[in-house]
Amino acid sequence: MGLPCGTFNSRPEQDMAIVRTKTQWVLVFLSLAFFFTLALYLPMDWLVWLIMLGIYGVAVLGLHILVGLCGQFSMGHAAFMAVGAYTVAVLATKYDVNPWLCLPLSAAFAGLVGLIFGFPALRIKGFYLVMSTIAAQFIVIWVIQEQSWTGGVYGIEVPDVPGVQTGGENDYRNFWWLTMGIAVAMILLAKNVQRTAVGRKFIAVRDNDLAAEVMGINLFRTKLLAFFIGCSFAGVAGWLWAHFMGHITPLQFDFKMSLIFLGMIIVGGMGSTTGALMGTMILRLTEKLVDNISATLSDWFPGQAVQMFPAMSLIVFAAVVMFFIMVQPRGAYHLFTRVKLYYRLHPFSY
Amino acid sequence: MADILVQGFFVGGLYALIALGFVMIFKASMVLNLAYGEMILILSYFLYFLLETADVPLGAAVPILFVSGAALGFLVERLAIRPLLGQPFLSVLMMTLMLGFLFKGITVFIWGGESFSYGFTPAGMINIGNMLVRPDAMVAFFVALFIFVLMLFLFQYTKIGLAMRVVAADHLVSQSLGIRVKRIFSLSWVISGILAVVCAILVGMVWMVTPEMGDIALGKGLPVLLLGGMDSIPGALVGGLLIGLVESLGGYWGGEIRAIIPWIVMMLILLVRPWGMFGQRRIERI
Numbered sequence: 001m002g003l004p005c006g007t008f009n010s011r012p013e014q015d016m017a018i019v020r021t022k023t024q025w026v027l028v029f030l031s032l033a034f035f036f037t038l039a040l041y042l043p044m045d046w047l048v049w050l051i052m053l054g055i056y057g058v059a060v061l062g063l064h065i066l067v068g069l070c071g072q073f074s075m076g077h078a079a080f081m082a083v084g085a086y087t088v089a090v091l092a093t094k095y096d097v098n099p100w101l102c103l104p105l106s107a108a109f110a111g112l113v114g115l116i117f118g119f120p121a122l123r124i125k126g127f128y129l130v131m132s133t134i135a136a137q138f139i140v141i142w143v144i145q146e147q148s149w150t151g152g153v154y155g156i157e158v159p160d161v162p163g164v165q166t167g168g169e170n171d172y173r174n175f176w177w178l179t180m181g182i183a184v185a186m187i188l189l190a191k192n193v194q195r196t197a198v199g200r201k202f203i204a205v206r207d208n209d210l211a212a213e214v215m216g217i218n219l220f221r222t223k224l225l226a227f228f229i230g231c232s233f234a235g236v237a238g239w240l241w242a243h244f245m246g247h248i249t250p251l252q253f254d255f256k257m258s259l260i261f262l263g264m265i266i267v268g269g270m271g272s273t274t275g276a277l278m279g280t281m282i283l284r285l286t287e288k289l290v291d292n293i294s295a296t297l298s299d300w301f302p303g304q305a306v307q308m309f310p311a312m313s314l315i316v317f318a319a320v321v322m323f324f325i326m327v328q329p330r331g332a333y334h335l336f337t338r339v340k341l342y343y344r345l346h347p348f349s350y
Numbered sequence: 351m352a353d354i355l356v357q358g359f360f361v362g363g364l365y366a367l368i369a370l371g372f373v374m375i376f377k378a379s380m381v382l383n384l385a386y387g388e389m390i391l392i393l394s395y396f397l398y399f400l401l402e403t404a405d406v407p408l409g410a411a412v413p414i415l416f417v418s419g420a421a422l423g424f425l426v427e428r429l430a431i432r433p434l435l436g437q438p439f440l441s442v443l444m445m446t447l448m449l450g451f452l453f454k455g456i457t458v459f460i461w462g463g464e465s466f467s468y469g470f471t472p473a474g475m476i477n478i479g480n481m482l483v484r485p486d487a488m489v490a491f492f493v494a495l496f497i498f499v500l501m502l503f504l505f506q507y508t509k510i511g512l513a514m515r516v517v518a519a520d521h522l523v524s525q526s527l528g529i530r531v532k533r534i535f536s537l538s539w540v541i542s543g544i545l546a547v548v549c550a551i552l553v554g555m556v557w558m559v560t561p562e563m564g565d566i567a568l569g570k571g572l573p574v575l576l577l578g579g580m581d582s583i584p585g586a587l588v589g590g591l592l593i594g595l596v597e598s599l600g601g602y603w604g605g606e607i608r609a610i611i612p613w614i615v616m617m618l619i620l621l622v623r624p625w626g627m628f629g630q631r632r633i634e635r636i
Contacts, residue, residue, distance in 0.1 A: 073440055120617070124624045126439060127382055131576055132620050135613040138569060142610045255565065259447055266444055307462040314455030318448040325441050325448070326433060 018191045039173045047172050054179035055240045057280045060264045061190045062233025064276035070226035071206030073130050076137035077261045080231040082253035084110040084238025089158045099161050103239050110235025111228040118227030122220045137255055144250045155249030158242045190273050263321040269331020278332045290316050353481050354598050362594020363491035368567050369574035369586040371545040377518045377581045378538035385446040387564030388453035393550035394559045395461050415547050423543020427536050458561050465560040490552040498587050573612035577619050579629020
């Protein structure tokens, strides 16, 4: 996707800019203002949906760096999120650490656990790496389940964030502003990773890791760095999740959640930040849709009313992702750029 | 002690059988079918439906189940996997996972959270020599052994088996020899579907059938697959027996750690020898 007609990059700063044209600046500020004020008039259930969207978005950005940029497939992302969530829960309840201080600690600790399971990535890739991350999912969740200091299967309480969750009626609104702030910072970070030398190394490794090594890229360091960054994003998402839920159990971070993250990357389109966020948005909206569908279907099949929601959430999610794999394998972002190009050139076909 | 070893050995046969279903497809078409656990799940529930709800006698239900298993394998290959021929492997992998979600969703939709097990064999332990063994595990082990001998015969002594081996070695060569590669893909999925039926009956006998069964089958099958090598049939048998033994030994000494021993073994084999004990090592060039 090139620049609009008549705009040229004449200085290096322009070439590197994340937000390039005046129109884009206006759009960025308008959308920021829109999302900021959204909290003031949205009903409660949509506000909760919005907060979850932000949390999922941060985690998916991490997966985007790992899978979309560096090509290291991970099916254990939810486990790394669990590590972040449990870091803050244990530190804040048992050792009275300030939750704000736990935010970098959560990110760092999730990143370190990611390094352990990313370690085999030097020698293996493709199927084998997928296996190693599935193992990560089951091992991490098992470890959390079996320890007494994590509360086992019953989970653990998480203290409130001071200054944000005060117990008043504005809690959700404040929490959305917190989530939004962190999400915007994370988007900026992801965008910055993409345009620096590290990001270019990631892309070189994704496209052909043998060729990248021959060109002088340290494969081991680059892959481990991708795992560290991707998993720290998951850790931050875990921190948000823990505070938002207030009570976390290991079963919240199951294998299905990891696959949902991966599905979001695929639906949105691999290798673009906007794509990752679009995928998150689409699949979260489908989840909202499932509520309505299963309510309607429950009236039609009263015998199946109890299991309607879990069944429909699986079926609809699978159907949406399968549709994208079959029909639009390059994702929603590719579709979006095609539409944009079409309207930019409108009266002419090229 | 000896009881535990024998028990682990018997259950290991079942693990090997689960892994065989992955190997069949991977060998022919390099597709890792992560929906296999859920194929077993939906077939298990279908057998339950035939026996309990539709009141079909066992002698008629089992052939119906075999036919539907073969049809399931065929349809999955035809409708979901073949259109993705030549796509990057993550698309195919994700497609199989989503098929798994779909099957699980359909199962939950129709049968809810019901769980049950088949009582084809007497409950409790029986005494052989001076060891106590579970009869259902013993039956499962011998059925698995029989299936492996059958597969070995198929691959070594029949023309179809020869064609499948050629396809596994090289697609281009097999096409120039007049073998229809796509038909062999179909056939490998059909065989895998039939194996899923055997697994469905045996798993329903040895463990409980619950909606979570697919994940359990995945959790036992994948480590065995990697340990033995992803494209090796003897590897699946040896890997399955080994994992069964190690798991029951771990349960004897470590107690709770039993649940993740297969995963730990898998991580170790990935670090040391990623292509498995009997797998073919692939050398990459730019």
